Amino acid sequence: MAEPIQIYDTRVxxxxxxxxxxxxxDGVEMGVLSVRRNxxxxxxxxxxxxxxxxxxxxxxxxxxLRAQFSIWTDGREWLGSSMRWNVIRRQIxxxxxxxPYRIVPRQSFGCGWRLVASKTGVVAQILPKAFRRSSRIxxxxxxxxxxxxxxxxxxxxxxxxxxxxxxxxxMHSAKSRPAKAPSPSKA
Numbered sequence: 001m002a003e004p005i006q007i008y009d010t011r012v013x014x015x016x017x018x019x020x021x022x023x024x025x026d027g028v029e030m031g032v033l034s035v036r037r038n039x040x041x042x043x044x045x046x047x048x049x050x051x052x053x054x055x056x057x058x059x060x061x062x063x064x065l066r067a068q069f070s071i072w073t074d075g076r077e078w079l080g081s082s083m084r085w086n087v088i089r090r091q092i093x094x095x096x097x098x099x100p101y102r103i104v105p106r107q108s109f110g111c112g113w114r115l116v117a118s119k120t121g122v123v124a125q126i127l128p129k130a131f132r133r134s135s136r137i138x139x140x141x142x143x144x145x146x147x148x149x150x151x152x153x154x155x156x157x158x159x160x161x162x163x164x165x166x167x168x169x170x171m172h173s174a175k176s177r178p179a180k181a182p183s184p185s186k187a
Contacts, residue, residue, distance in 0.1 A: 004138035012133040113155035126155045
């Protein structure tokens, strides 16, 4: 895989309503993502407060499926939404208005998620650090920070579900391979 063009690290504190501090490549704090749960333990909202800039809000959309959230700015502008179509399937579809993305588990055993664009492939990865609650976010293509943050928010909620590798790559490579043309028969 290519070298990442941007790297972010996270530090997590708190258990019921965790706070994720986002750090840039140099270790400078960029902002804090707070996750809020209801009395049953279900994540219902999130809020990202940057050191400079606009506050972002993550809201659970009505529905029974996990990872069904939308992201909004301070001025109530919609930036994106997500949907997990099946409880068993470990793929989250995310939309930002311009193009669709998928959030899928890594290709190897171990927790972590990949953000995949339909035409360009892997654009970012969320890699938890071993035996710690912190993670590293690696970005491989130019993209909005809000989308990276939204993917991290969704992936951090269901991190343990990503332990087994994804079969998405095998399905995708099988679909993209052209079928062999039948050889002309000699009569």
